[in-house]
Amino acid sequence: MNQERKDRKEKPKWDAFHFRLPREKDQLKFIELYRRSGAKTKTDFIRHRILDEDFHVVMTDASKEKYYRTLTVYLAQLHKLGVLYNQAVRTLNSYHSVVVAKTLTEKLERLSQKINANMEEVIRLIKERQ
Structure with a gap:
């Protein structure tokens, strides 16, 4: 039983990613790009950007x-x-x-x-x- 727990802990979690944007300028740019992208969630936006998938940009006047x-x-x-x-x-x-x-x-x-x-x-x- 304990061996199974050890095995589980040793396996890296490939589905969990975390990142920070310490500079305010980068944060504002990210927020602006996210809003213009029309993505439902920030996760979808990041995934599409990293994997170079197409997404639509919605511009509002x-x-x-x-x-x-x-x-x-x-x-x-x-x-x-x-x-x-x-x-x-x-x-x-x-x-x-x-x-x-x-x-x-x-x-x-x-x-x-x-x-x-x-x-x-x-x-x-x-x-x-x-």
Whole structure:
């Protein structure tokens, strides 16, 4: 039993590697390369760099960040309106009473107007960026 433990300890661990970057300049360069690489983890990034495997570099343009955020907000609102629209149509199709049908029809008209306004705003934003 003890002999097995000794044998295990003597075998080098080839799957464990550790390294340090003592200079701050090197650390900053490593972090920047890692972020631009698009790798999921630092381990993946290092493995690809050492083994010369191909990886994609993802560049982000800070000037477009506000545009993407605004567009994301509009698309989220559009999705929310679409869900509400779908719920109203389902309720309308089940048809409870004339009063409920009239109320839901008015709600559908308001939602349709909001959807159209949202889509026009999204189209305007896209045309501005082109």
